[in-house]
Amino acid sequence: xxxxxxxxxxxxxxxxxxxxxxxxxxxxxxxxxxxxxxxxxxxxxxxxxxxxxxxxxxxxxxxxxxxxxxxxxxxxxxxxxxxxxxxxxxxxxxxxxxxxxxxxxxxxxxxxxxxxxxxxxxxxxxxxxxxxxxxxxxxxxxxxxxxxxxxxxxxxxxxxxxxxxxxxxxxxxxxxxxxxxxxxxxxxxxxxxxxxxxxxxxxxxxxxxxxxxxxxxxxxxxxxxxxxxxxxxxxxxxxxxxxxxxxxxxxxxxxxxxxxxxxxxxxxxxxxxxxxxxxxxxxxxxxxxxxxxxxxxxxxxxxxxxxxxxxxxxxxxxxxxxxxxxxxxxxxxxxxxxxxxxxxxxxxxxxxxxxxxxxxxxxxxxxxxxxxxxxxxxxxxxxxxxxxxxxxxxxxxxxx
Ligand SMILES: [Zn+2]
Numbered sequence: 165x166x167x168x169x170x171x172x173x174x175x176x177x178x179x180x181x182x183x184x185x186x187x188x189x190x191x192x193x194x195x196x197x198x199x200x201x202x203x204x205x206x207x208x209x210x211x212x213x214x215x216x217x218x219x220x221x222x223x224x225x226x227x228x229x230x231x232x233x234x235x236x237x238x239x240x241x242x243x244x245x246x247x248x249x250x251x252x253x254x255x256x257x258x259x260x261x262x263x264x265x266x267x268x269x270x271x272x273x274x275x276x277x278x279x280x281x282x283x284x285x286x287x288x289x290x291x292x293x294x295x296x297x298x299x300x301x302x303x304x305x306x307x308x309x310x311x312x313x314x315x316x317x318x319x320x321x322x323x324x325x326x327x328x329x330x331x332x333x334x335x336x337x338x339x340x341x342x343x344x345x346x347x348x349x350x351x352x353x354x355x356x357x358x359x360x361x362x363x364x365x366x367x368x369x370x371x372x373x374x375x376x377x378x379x380x381x382x383x384x385x386x387x388x389x390x391x392x393x394x395x396x397x398x399x400x401x402x403x404x405x406x407x408x409x410x411x412x413x414x415x416x417x418x419x420x421x422x423x424x425x426x427x428x429x430x431x432x433x434x435x436x437x438x439x440x441x442x443x444x445x446x447x448x449x450x451x452x453x454x455x456x457x458x459x460x461x462x463x464x465x466x467x468x469x470x471x472x473x474x475x476x477x478x479x480x481x482x483x484x485x486x487x488x489x490x491x492x493x494x495x496x497x498x499x500x501x502x503x504x505x506x507x508x509x510x511x512x513x514x515x516x517x518x519x520x521x522x523x524x525x526x527x528x529x530x531x532x533x534x535x536x537x538x539x540x541x542x543x544x545x546x547x548x549x550x551x552x553x554x555x556x557x558x559x560x561x562x563x564x
Contacts, residue, residue: 178314184237187272189279194272207268211478211493213259214281219289220468222560227292227550228252228260229322230284232540234277235531238263241270245531248496249538251288251325251546252526253553255505258496259527260285260472267476274474282469284322290467291326292554294460297448302329302457304345306440307465308336323464325546327554332459340543347377347405347438347459354382359389360396367400375402377438381409390423394432403436403456410442420454497523503556 179189201207219226231250238245243265254260261281263270295303305323308316308331320328320336330345331337337344348366356362363378376397380389390404408419420437427435439451440459448458477485483492493510501521508515515523529537541549 176314178312184276185240187276190272190275194274198268198271201268201271207266208479209265209481210267210476211262211264212270212474212476213263213494214261214278214472214474215259215489216256216470216472219256219470220286223289223293224560225253225255225289225557226285226470227288227326227554228254228281228285229288229325229546230281231261231530233280233284233318234261235536235540237276237280238270238273239531239534239536241265241273242533243270243531244529244533246527247530248526249528249549250541251550251553253292253550253557254496257490258505258507259494262493262527263474278472278474282472284318285470285472286467287319287322287464288326288550289470290464291323291328291460292550293445293559294448294458294464295327295329295551296554296557296559297445298452298458301452301455302438303327304329304457304459305331305336305464306459307461307463308333310462311465319465321543325543325550326464327547327551328460328464329457342544347403348379350379350382350407353379359383360392363393363397363401367397376400377403377405379407380404381407381412386419386423387426390427390435391430394427394430394435399434401432401435403438405438405440405459407439407441407459416447417450417454420451424454494527495525496527498526500524 183189216226228248229250231247235245243263245261245263247261248254305320305328308320311319316333317336317339320331320333321340324331324340330342331340332344332346334344348362353359353362356365359378359380359382363376367376378393378401380386380393386406386408393404394401406420408416424437436456437454438457438459439455440461443458443460444463475485475489477483477489477491478493485491495508495510495512497506497508497515499517499519499521502517502519504517504519506515506523514525517523531537
């Protein structure tokens with residue numbers, strides 16, 4: 165029996181960008197609020213801030229991401245925005261963004277503004293944590309396939325700015341301006357019939373600039389398969405990738421160690437080791453001595469979101485906020501020398517840190533009635549900014 169077409173024709177169940185820009189991606193209570201306020205003739209000038217009171221898991225800091233998209237969303241509105249630079253490492257309770265304007269003008273955008281920064285910041289933070297744990301080893305985003313494809317470029321862009329060295333999806337590579345990275349799927353090996361014939365065909369067909377990396381867990385034990393591909397490829401083989409199924413994994417470290425031994429014994433010391441398949445933060449420190457690169461999937465693409473909330477904290481120039489929120493507009497000051505952070509009332513002057521360093525105002529004016537007050541950095545520049553900061557922040561690894 166044939167299935168019926170869905171009532172409005174088959175389609176992707178996602179918003180059109182125009183729906184987001186027109187305010188249709190809003191919780192209906194905001195729509196109703198605007199109707200009521202209009203009817204009542206109430207439309208105060210308010211300031212609203214975006215803060216996260218808590219961070220997921222063991223996170224003590226997070227990376228603020230999603231600003232470029234948030235600015236794109238509200239640049240057509242008569243509002244002023246102050247924000248941290250995209251990629252800023254921040255602590256709970258620090259406002260990352262502040263919007264000032266007549267409430268009716270931006271009320272319906274709260275849902276979309278939060279959605280843009282909550283998920284982007286979660287992905288960027290998770291990537292930053294993996295990269296910090298992996299150090300100079302490559303971390304590649306492999307998890308687009310676990311998420312709705314319409315989100316793949318957004319997810320991988322934020323994985324990249326957070327610190328990933330590369331992304332897997334073609335469209336994501338176009339957006340960030342880097343060549344996408346990848347090795348070979350098991351499907352190629354199954355179609356070709358053996359790992360050796362697959363890597364030989366890979367070498368024959370693909371352009372020389374692409375590194376020759378053989379996936380070696382498809383048919384045989386890793387130890388014998390690495391030797392098979394090393395012998396047939398010699399110095400042309402850049403790396404092998406271990407995606408060993410969890411049912412066969414036993415002690416993954418020992419498998420890698422044994423393969424390294426066998427390769428080294430035969431003079432293949434330069435062949436690098438990539439690993440993938442359900443790698444968690446906790447696995448990284450123990451695998452680092454044997455690994456040159458990680459393919460990280462679901463842990464990054466399905467990163468926990470940063471739970472920012474948007475709250476009004478000033479109405480018509482007067483501090484005014486709900487229970488549980490600090491009223492009034494604020495500055496966030498960060499010591500350039502010791503990273504100490506201070507949240508102070510907006511009118512308070514700059515202070516010198518007790519360490520002797522100078523506090524920098526990290527919540528800066530970025531948008532004024534459609535006019536950009538900052539240059540939008542490239543994705544590569546944001547990534548470098550994140551990596552510079554993250555170096556100085558401690559990490560306690562998560563199980564995820
Ligand atoms: Zn200091």
